[in-house]
Amino acid sequence: MKNKRNILITNDDGIFAKGIRSLIEVAKEFGNVCVVAPDKPQSGMGHAITINNLLRLSTSDLFDKIPAYTCSGTPVDCIKIGIYEVLKNKPDLILSGINHGANTSTNVLYSGTMSAAVEGAMEKIPSVGFSLCSFDSNADFTLSKHVVWQVLEKILQNQFPNDICLNVNIPSSTLDNYKGIKICRAANALWEDRFDKRIDQHGNPYYWLTGDFSHDDDGEDTDLFAIKNDFASIVPIQYDMTAYHSIAKLHSIF
Amino acid sequence: MKNKRNILITNDDGIFAKGIRSLIEVAKEFGNVCVVAPDKPQSGMGHAITINNLLRLSTSDLFDKIPAYTCSGTPVDCIKIGIYEVLKNKPDLILSGINHGANTSTNVLYSGTMSAAVEGAMEKIPSVGFSLCSFDSNADFTLSKHVVWQVLEKILQNQFPNDICLNVNIPSSTLDNYKGIKICRAANALWEDRFDKRIDQHGNPYYWLTGDFSHDDDGEDTDLFAIKNDFASIVPIQYDMTAYHSIAKLHSIF
Numbered sequence: 001m002k003n004k005r006n007i008l009i010t011n012d013d014g015i016f017a018k019g020i021r022s023l024i025e026v027a028k029e030f031g032n033v034c035v036v037a038p039d040k041p042q043s044g045m046g047h048a049i050t051i052n053n054l055l056r057l058s059t060s061d062l063f064d065k066i067p068a069y070t071c072s073g074t075p076v077d078c079i080k081i082g083i084y085e086v087l088k089n090k091p092d093l094i095l096s097g098i099n100h101g102a103n104t105s106t107n108v109l110y111s112g113t114m115s116a117a118v119e120g121a122m123e124k125i126p127s128v129g130f131s132l133c134s135f136d137s138n139a140d141f142t143l144s145k146h147v148v149w150q151v152l153e154k155i156l157q158n159q160f161p162n163d164i165c166l167n168v169n170i171p172s173s174t175l176d177n178y179k180g181i182k183i184c185r186a187a188n189a190l191w192e193d194r195f196d197k198r199i200d201q202h203g204n205p206y207y208w209l210t211g212d213f214s215h216d217d218d219g220e221d222t223d224l225f226a227i228k229n230d231f232a233s234i235v236p237i238q239y240d241m242t243a244y245h246s247i248a249k250l251h252s253i254f
Numbered sequence: 255m256k257n258k259r260n261i262l263i264t265n266d267d268g269i270f271a272k273g274i275r276s277l278i279e280v281a282k283e284f285g286n287v288c289v290v291a292p293d294k295p296q297s298g299m300g301h302a303i304t305i306n307n308l309l310r311l312s313t314s315d316l317f318d319k320i321p322a323y324t325c326s327g328t329p330v331d332c333i334k335i336g337i338y339e340v341l342k343n344k345p346d347l348i349l350s351g352i353n354h355g356a357n358t359s360t361n362v363l364y365s366g367t368m369s370a371a372v373e374g375a376m377e378k379i380p381s382v383g384f385s386l387c388s389f390d391s392n393a394d395f396t397l398s399k400h401v402v403w404q405v406l407e408k409i410l411q412n413q414f415p416n417d418i419c420l421n422v423n424i425p426s427s428t429l430d431n432y433k434g435i436k437i438c439r440a441a442n443a444l445w446e447d448r449f450d451k452r453i454d455q456h457g458n459p460y461y462w463l464t465g466d467f468s469h470d471d472d473g474e475d476t477d478l479f480a481i482k483n484d485f486a487s488i489v490p491i492q493y494d495m496t497a498y499h500s501i502a503k504l505h506s507i508f
Contacts, residue, residue, distance in 0.1 A: 046301030046330075047363040054460040055449070076300075076364075080463060085449045106376060108495050109301040109369075110330075118495075122360060122444050158507045164497040166504075183504045185496045190376050195309070195339045206308040209334060234508065236500035241362050241372075242439045243418040243492035250420075250437045250490055253412045 005031030005156070008091040008120075010078040012042045012099065012112030015060060015070050019098035022141035023130060024063055026148040027095055030156065034091070035063060036082035038112075039070035043101075045112040047119070048074045057081060075112035079119045093156075094120035094165075097130035098144050100137055104169050104223040105187040105215065108237060117165040122239050126160035133227055134172040143178055144170045147232045150181060167235040171227050182231040187222035189215030259285030259410075262345040262374075264332040266296045266353065266366030269314060269324050273352035276395035277384060278317055280402040281349055284410065288345070289317060290336035292366075293324035297355075299366040301373070302328045311335060329366035333373045347410075348374035348419075351384035352398050354391060358423050358477040359441040359469065362491060371419040376493050380414035387481055388426040397432055398424045401486045404435060421489040425481045436485040441476035443469030 007027050011020040015037035027033050039058070056072040069086055071078045075096065083090055096116040103111040108118075113129045120127025128151060132144045147170045155166075167186075171178070193211040200206055215224060223233035261281050265274040269291035281287050293312070310326040323340055325332045329350065337344055350370040357365040362372075367383045374381025382405060386398045401424045409420075421440075425432070447465040454460055469478060477487035 041306060044303045044305040046299075046303070046369065048300045048302040048328075049298045049364055049463060051298040051463060052295060054452075054462060056458075056460055074302075077463070080447045081449055081461065084447045085451075085461065106493060109372065109376075109493060110303055115300065115363075118363065122363075154507055161497075161500045161503050164500050181508050183501055183508055185498065185501070186494055188494065193334045193338045195335055197339075198308075204310075206310055207335065207339065208308060209303060209305060209331070234504060236497035236504055237495045238497035238500075239360060239363060239495075240440055240442065241491045241493075241495065243415075243490035244439065246415045246418050246490035246492075247437055247439070249415050250488060253408055254435050254437055254488065 005093060006091040007031045007033045007093045007095060008082045008087065009033055009035045009095050010037050010075050010116050011097050012038065012045060012075045014038045014041045015062060017100060018138060018141065019100050022145050023095055023098045023148060024066060026145050028066065030152050033066050034087060035066060035068035036071055036078045036086055038075060038078060039072055042074050042112045044110050045074045046110050047076055047115040050074060050077050055081060075116035076119045079116050083123065090123060090125055094125050094127040098141060099131035100139060101131065101135040102133040102169055103129065103131040103167060104227060105189040108167055108186065114167055118237060118239050121163060121165040126155060127165040128168060130168045132170045132172065143173060143175050146175060164236045164238050167237050169223055169227055169233045171230050173230045177230050179230045182226040182233055184223040184226050184233045184235050185221055186235050187215055187224040188217040189213060259347065260345040261285045261287045261347045261349060262336045262341065263287055263289045263349045264291050264329050264370050265351050266292065266299060266329045268292050268295045269316060271354060272392060272395065273354050276399050277349055277352045277402060278320060280399050282320065284406050287320050288341060289320060289322035290325055290332045290340055292329060292332060293326055296328050296366045298364050299328045300364050301330055301369040304328060304331050309335060329370035330373045333370050337377065344377060344379055348379050348381040352395060353385035354393060355385065355389040356387040356423055357383065357385040357421060358481060359443040362421055362440065368421055372491060372493050375417060375419040380409060381419040382422060384422045386424045386426065397427060397429050400429060418490045418492050421491050423477055423481055423487045425484050427484045431484050433484045436480040436487055438477040438480050438487045438489050439475055440489050441469055441478040442471040443467060
C-alpha cells in the first residue's frame with residue numbers, strides 16, 4: 001500500500017540543494033517519488049509562472065533510483081509541468097522544500113517553496129511545504145528529516161483537509177531541544193525594506209533589496225512564537241484571498 | 255486638499271502599456287502621481303521579488319509633467335523601491351494597472367498587477383489593482399477610466415478598510431452597457447493546464463504553458479458572475495493566507 005503512493009517533490013533552491021535531497025530521503029519511504037525541481041535557485045519567486053517564455057525540461061540522474069527532472073521555470077511551473085507533462089496524472093501528495101530559510105508569517109507570499117504547495121492545493125492535491133529556519137546551504141537537516149517523517153505519518157493516516165496546504169517551519173535546533181509540533185496562525189509581520197545603493201564600474205547606480213523582518217505580533221498562537229520556542233510550526237494556508245470580513249464594509253461604501 | 259495626495263502607480267505590463275497611461279490620466283486629477291513601473295512586461299510574476307540579482311532604476315519622461323521611473327524588477331519590486339528609494343515615504347494611495355487582461359478569481363495569485371496592490375496592503379497603504387477583461391494591447395479604456403474615477407471618488411471619501419486591498423475587474427464592454435459596481439468574492443476556479451510541446455532547430459523539445467480557465471462556481475456573488483453581466487467587480491483581498499477554519503481540524507490530527 002505504502003509503496004504505491006505517488007509523491008511529486010519540488011523546491012525553490014534548485015535541484016542541487018541539500019534540502020531537497022533530505023526531503024527525498026524521507027519521502028521515498030512513504031511512496032514512489034518523482035522530482036521536478038528548478039535547474040537554478042528560484043528563491044523569492046512567489047507564485048510566478050512562465051507565460052511569456054518557453055520552458056525546458058531535462059532528465060536528471062542526481063538521485064539514485066528516483067526519477068528526476070530539472071525545469072527552467074519557477075517552482076509553480078515545476079508543479080504544473082510535473083502534473084500535466086511528466087506524471088500525466090495528479091500525484092497523491094506534493095512536497096516542497098526543504099527550504100534553506102524560514103517561510104514563517106507573510107513570507108508565504110514571496111516564497112517559491114510555499115507557492116508550489118499552494119498550487120498543489122488549488123489542484124486539490126494534499127500538499128506540504130517544509131522550511132528550515134537556517135539560510136546555511138550546508139545546514140544540518142537531522143531535525144528537519146525527523147519533522148518531515150512526523151508530518152507525513154500523521155497526514156497519511158488522516159483525511160487531508162480540502163482546499164488548503166500546510167506550511168511547516170522547522171527551528172534551527174537539535175533533536176534534543178526540539179519540543180514537538182504546534183498548529184499556528186501566520187504572525188502578522190513584514191519586511192522593513194531598505195535598498196543598498198551601489199555604483200557599477202561605469203559609474204551607474206544599482207540597488208540591492210535588503211531589510212529587516214519586523215513584527216509586533218506577540219501572539220503565542222503564531223508560527224514565529226513556535227519557532228522561537230523550539231517547536232516546528234504548521235500553518236494551514238488557503239489560496240482564496242477574498243477578505244470576507246470586509247465585504248459588508250465595502251457594501252456600505254459602494 | 256485633493257492635489258496634495260501622493261499616489262504611487264505601477265503595473266505589470268510595463269511602462270509602455272496603454273493601460274498604465276489610462277490609469278495615470280484619471281489618477282492625476284486626484285493627487286500628485288509618481289510612476290514606478292517595470293521596464294518590460296512582467297505578467298504572471300505574482301508576488302516575486304528580486305533577491306538574488308541587482309535592480310536598476312531609471313528616470314522616464316514618458317508622461318507629461320508626471321515623475322516616472324522604470325525598474326528592472328517585478329511589480330512588487332516597483333512598490334518596494336517606489337516607497338523606500340524614490341518617494342522615501344509611504345504614499346497615500348497605491349494604484350496598479352490598468353492590466354490588459356482579467357485578474358478575476360484565483361488569478362490574483364499569479365498576477366503581478368494584484369501582487370503590487372497586496373504589497374501595498376502589507377504596508378498599510380490603501381491600494382487598488384485595476385484590470386480590464388481584454389488582452390488586446392490596444393483595447394478601449396473608455397469604460398475603464400470611468401470605473402477608475404468611480405472607485406477613486408468612493409474610496410477617497412471613506413475610510414479605507416485596514417489590512418486589505420481591492421481587486422477591481424472591468425468588463426470588456428461599453429459605457430452604455432455598463433451596469434455599475436458589484437462587491438464580490440473571488441470565484442472558485444482554476445487553470446486546467448496543458449503544455450504545448452515543440453521542437454527547436456537543434457531537435458530539442460521545449461514547452462509553452464497554455465490551458466483553459468475552468469470553473470463550476472455558479473455563485474451570483476462572484477467576480478466572474480459580475481463581469482459576465484457587465485458589472486465591474488470589486489473583491490477585497492487579504493494578505494494573511496492562514497486558513498483559520500482548518501486550525502481545529504489540524505489540532506485533531508496532530
